[in-house]
Amino acid sequence: MAPKVLVSDKLSETAVQIFRDRGIDVDFQPDLGKDKDRLAEVIGDYDGLAIRSATKVTEKILENAHKLKVIARAGIGTDNIDKVAASKKGVIVMNTPFGNMITTAEHAIALMFAVARQIPEASASTHAGKWEKSRFMGTELTNKVLGVIGAGNIGGIVCDRARGLKMKVIAYDPFLSEAKADKMGVEKVELDDLLARADFITLHVPLTDQTRNILSRKNLEKTKKGVRIINCARGGLVDEAAVADMLKSGHIAGVAFDVFEVEPATDSPLFGLPNVVCTPHLGAATTEAQENVALQVAEQMSDYLLTGAVTNALNMPSVTAEEAKVMGPWIKLSGHLGSFIGQMTDEPIKAINILYDGAVSQMNLPALTSASVAGIMKAVNPEANMVSAPVVAKERGIKISTTHQDKSGAFEGYIKLTVVTDKRERSIGGTIFSDGKPRFIQIKGINIDAEIGAHMLYVTNNDQPGIIGALGQTMGTNDVNIANFTLGRSTAGGEAIALLYVDAPVPQKAIDALRETGLFLQIKPLQFDIG
Structure with a gap:
């Protein structure tokens, strides 16, 4: 019997046709996701669920998902999916992390132009029959300093476009190496330096414990007078009340926000203030981006349901079913080792070195390595996974090397993970005991036996x-x-x-x-x- 997929949000007809062409029984109900009770009633009939942002995959819905094997989100954000509940049910959660990068970057550039030249207010004034030419005095982007907070995929594209506009680009990103910054043509700086120098600041980081309120009132006070701020990343990165106060005082010249701390944003301290450009989370809202992510979802889901191939999974390693039986605990250990290093490291990583000793050296090492790298990267990007993390590491100039050797110590097998920065090396070792549970066995060369x-x-x-x-x-x-x-x-x-x-x-x-x-x-x- 052919696998059956439910598409519960608006997805392009081309994507739906891909399912059919691949032999998938697809049920296209683009408005069903808005009816959570009805979705809970029918979800038990499907092997796969393709969604966008309207469908909320809650624990209650997953309780009824008796056949469900995979949920795929057309887009990068998966906040509308209970990933913990999905993992417990054995349901893979996929996303499409690279389909809307250009679109989001372009929106940031568009908002930067809009706030620099007060275009929305000037347009509204002209529509009203006024001719207030002297009222709307803007500023050029050429030769201005653009401070980019987060120089990953989207931030990197913004850097490239801004350099084409002849802006001086400086970037703050703990995971950006000097070599990568040089290749991008940007100056790598610390956050305080960026705040003090930037004429425009644009944010391109996920919302994590480390980035939440990164532009706090205290940090906003460090910015130069007349700064303009653009946020197309996530709400919660900027103290909106502090921005409103500093707009009123004249310290901040203008802001352009596509995202807000509370969405839908029906009320904000920024609304109604002069030179505040607001859009309703349109970063990925172009025809091209929506088509790209929809096609990717259809291909990824079809590959998994028909062949077992896993792409862009957020909660499952990319290994075969046979390997998973043996490697599962070691993959979990690799992720824990990476997570420890990632949480302990707040400076750019130059290299990641992994030693596989004994029995583990005969396993699928690329999968284990990806799990370790994903663990490291999740400290700054919770969306990182075993597929995307190695790509991101490579883009940031991080060298990844592995060594494997025969059994050399008291354990049947162990993994030692070492990261290298400009200031230090940091290492941690771990193994799997006979009970199948991962343990930390060495930190900084000091032997321990720590349950995780x-x-x-x-x-x-x-x-x-x-x-x-x-x-x-x-x-x-x-x-x-x-x-x-x-x-x-x-x-x-x-x-x-x-x-x-x-x-x-x-x-x-x-x-x-x-x-x-x-x-x-x-x-x-x-x-x-x-x-």
């Missing part, structure tokens, strides 16, 4: 009495329950580390209390997707 949990706390200190007591007492005082406590040291009196596996995220007050003891050199809360 969803919420952890990593600290370093000089080996001395009182450390364990201080950690335990501080956690207890702040209602943090410790599930597992692992210690290691280089030598007596030398450098020591501790990994705490705790039941919930460590609150900031507990971290502050640890700092106040003066006993710890480094304190870092960590999060892991243990599935």
Whole structure:
């Protein structure tokens, strides 16, 4: 029987025809996604679900998805899919991360022109029968400094287009290497430098714990007077209330926002202010982009349902069914090793080196390597996956190398991951024990045996009495329950580390209390997707 796919949002007829041409039984109901109750009733009949943004794939809907094998989103954002619930159901979640890059970049450039020349207000004034030529005094883009926050796929295209406009482009991106910046023709800078120098600032980063409110009131106060700000990335990156205040004071000359902290944005402190250009999340809204992502979805879903090939999956490694039985725990370990490194590293990575020892050296190493790289990249881009992460790493000039060797130690197999930056090397090793659970076995050359949990706390200190007591007492005082406590040291009196596996995220007050003891050199809360 042919696989059956439901298309519950508006998708191009060409994409629907691809399903039919590939032998897929496709049910095209473009308005069904808006009716969550009806969708929950019928979802059990389908092997695949193709959606855009209107369909919300909730845990309730997935409870009824007894046959569902794959959900594919035509576009990059998957906030409308409960990925945790999908993973628990064994449903693959795919997206199309590269189909709308040019369109979004072009929209940012268009908004930059619009705010520089006050085009929307001038158009409205002229439509009203006025001729206010002296009112709308704009500014040229030529020779202005454009500060790009996030120089990845979309940000990189913006950099290229801006250089064509003869702008001076500076970029802040912790994962942008000097070599890659030189190749792009941009100047790599720190955030404070960008804020102080930029005439225009455009954001092209995902919304993460690290990027949330990156243009806070404090950072906005560091910008030069007359700055103009463009945001086509995500709401929540910019303090909208602070921007409104600084527009009124004249410090900010204008802003152009395509995204807002709350969407649909029916109310905002920016609405009604002069030289504020607003569009309703149109970054990907071109005929070409919509067609590209729709065609990609149809091809990816058909490939998986007919051949088992997995492309652009967010929650599944690209391995065969046979390999998955053996490699599953090792893939999870690789992701945890990468996640540890990614969360610990806040400077540009030049190289990633991976050692595979013993039994693991005979496995599908490209898949394991991709899992490690994806773990690293997810620290700055939650949408990174095993397919896209190696591509992004290559684009950013990160060199990836692997070494494999026969069994050389006490473990049947282990993986050691090392990253190299301009300032240091950072390494972590891990293995799979007989219970099938991943363990960290070495950090910074110090041997440990640490079970991996969803919420952890990593600290370093000089080996001395009182450390364990201080950690335990501080956690207890702040209602943090410790599930597992692992210690290691280089030598007596030398450098020591501790990994705490705790039941919930460590609150900031507990971290502050640890700092106040003066006993710890480094304190870092960590999060892991243990599935």
